Amino acid sequence: MIEPTSSKGTVLIVDDTPGNLALLSDTLSEAGYRVLVATDGCSAIEQIQYIKPDIILLDVMMPGIDGFETCNRLKANPTTASIPVIFMTGLSELDDLLRGFGEGALDYIVKPIRPAEVLARIEVHLTQTRNLLRAERLLAHGDFAAVTVDDCGGIVWLTSTAEQWLRDFTFQQGLPTESNVNDFLPQTILVWFQHWLQRTGNIDNEQEEFELAPGFSTRISPCQQPGEYLLLLQRETLPWNPESLRDSLKLTFREAEILMWIARGKTNKEIGIILTTSPRTVNKHLEHIFEKLGVSTRAAAVAMVLQTN
Numbered sequence: 441m442i443e444p445t446s447s448k449g450t451v452l453i454v455d456d457t458p459g460n461l462a463l464l465s466d467t468l469s470e471a472g473y474r475v476l477v478a479t480d481g482c483s484a485i486e487q488i489q490y491i492k493p494d495i496i497l498l499d500v501m502m503p504g505i506d507g508f509e510t511c512n513r514l515k516a517n518p519t520t521a522s523i524p525v526i527f528m529t530g531l532s533e534l535d536d537l538l539r540g541f542g543e544g545a546l547d548y549i550v551k552p553i554r555p556a557e558v559l560a561r562i563e564v565h566l567t568q569t570r571n572l573l574r575a576e577r578l579l580a581h582g583d584f585a586a587v588t589v590d591d592c593g594g595i596v597w598l599t600s601t602a603e604q605w606l607r608d609f610t611f612q613q614g615l616p617t618e619s620n621v622n623d624f625l626p627q628t629i630l631v632w633f634q635h636w637l638q639r640t641g642n643i644d645n646e647q648e649e650f651e652l653a654p655g656f657s658t659r660i661s662p663c664q665q666p667g668e669y670l671l672l673l674q675r676e677t678l679p680w681n682p683e684s685l686r687d688s689l690k691l692t693f694r695e696a697e698i699l700m701w702i703a704r705g706k707t708n709k710e711i712g713i714i715l716t717t718s719p720r721t722v723n724k725h726l727e728h729i730f731e732k733l734g735v736s737t738r739a740a741a742v743a744m745v746l747q748t749n
Contacts, residue, residue: 449566450474452493454484454510455528456502460553464497467555473562481510488520495566497549497558500529500540508543515544522573524565528553585673588663591637593630595623596668605673607705609656614739628652633669636660685745691732698725703742 448471453464456479465475476493478484480502496514500507507527514520527540530551537548546565549558585602589595598606610626624630632650640648649659659672682696691699694715701711708719708726715722726738735741 448472449494449562450476450491451562452476452478452484452488452496454478454481454496454502454507455499456480457499460499460528460551463553463555464558467558468562471559481505481507481513484510485513485520488514488523492520493523495562495569496523496525497562498525498527498545500527500536508539511540511543511545522569524569526561526565585675587625587671587673589625589633589669589671591667591669593625593633595625602673604705605656605675608675609653611705611739611742613653614737629658629671633660633671637669689733689745691729695725695729695732698722699729699741699745702726702738703745 451468451473453461453468453475455461455464461477461479465477468475476487476491478487482504484496484498498507498511502510505513507529511525511527514523514525521544525545526547526549527545528549528551529536529540540548547561549561584599585605587595587598587602587606606626609629613626613628625633629652632652636648636650649657651657657674659674661670662668663670682693682700685691685696685699686693689696689699697715698711701714706714708722711722712719729741730736733741733744735744
C-alpha cells in the first residue's frame with residue numbers, strides 16, 4: 441500500500457479494547473487520516489506531549505484514569521486545551537452525557553461504533569476547529585483591536601492588538617498597564633462604558649463612538665451573546681518619527697528618537713538595546729527631554745506629543 445504524501449489530519453484514538461482500536465484505525469487510515477493509538481488516559485496524555493493530534497476519540501470506561509478525568513486534564517493544560525475531544529461510550533444515561541460535555545468534550549459517539557458516523561463527526565468538528573483557528577490567527581496577527589466585556593466591564597476576550605492599545609492608553613493616562621482577560625477595563629474607559637450602559641438601557645442595536653483621550657477612541661455595540669459588548673478600539677495615526685518630533689518640539693535628533701520609543705511603550709533598557717547605548721545615557725537624554733518640554737513624567741511627555749501632532 442502506498443503511503444499518502446499528505447493526510448487529512450491526525451487522530452488520536454484512546455481505547456483499551458483491541459477490537460475497537462483495530463476498527464477505528466483501519467477506518468481512519470483508509471479515509472486519509474494519520475492515526476495515533478493509546479490504550480489508557482495516562483499514556484494518551486504522555487503521547488500528546490510529543491505529537492499533538494488534531495482531534496481525539498476518547499473512550500469513557502478505561503483502566504486507570506477514565507475518559508472524563510483524561511479530558512479534564514487535557515482541558516486544564518493550555519497546550520492541549522484547544523484539541524477537540526469526542527467521547528466514545530456505551531453509556532446512555534443523561535448524567536453521563538452531560539458530564540462529558542461539562543469536562544469539555546465537543547460530541548459523543550455511542551457504541552457500537554459505526555464507521556460512517558465516526559468519519560462524518562470527525563470531518564465536521566475538524567472543519568469547525570480549523571475555521572476557528574484561522575479566525576483566531578487572523579485576529580491575533582492583524583491590526584484589529586477589539587475587546588469583549590461583560591455588563592460589569594470585565595474583559596472576556598481581547599486581541600493582541602487590543603492589549604497593546606490598552607497598554608499605550610493606560611501608559612498615557614498614568615494608570616496601571618495590565619489589561620488581560622478577567623481584568624476590568626481601565627478606569628477611564630470603564631466609567632464611560634457604565635454611563636453608556638445606563639443611558640442606552642441595553643438596546644440591542646444601540647452603537648456609539650467616543651473619544652477617550654487625544655488620539656484614542658472606541659466604538660461600542662452589543663454582542664449577540666446577551667450581557668456582552670464589543671469595543672472596537674481605534675487610534676489616530678500620528679507621525680511617530682524622529683524628524684517630526686525634532687522639528688515640532690525643538691529636540692535633538694537623539695532626544696526625538698528616545699521620545700519616539702517612549703511613546704511606543706519601551707523601557708529605558710529596551711531603548712538602550714535598540715539605539716545601542718546604555719540605559720543611563722537614555723535616562724540622561726530623558727531628563728533633557730523633560731526639561732525642554734516642561735514635564736516631569738514619561739506619560740506627560742507622550743501626552744504633549746499627542747497634543748502637538
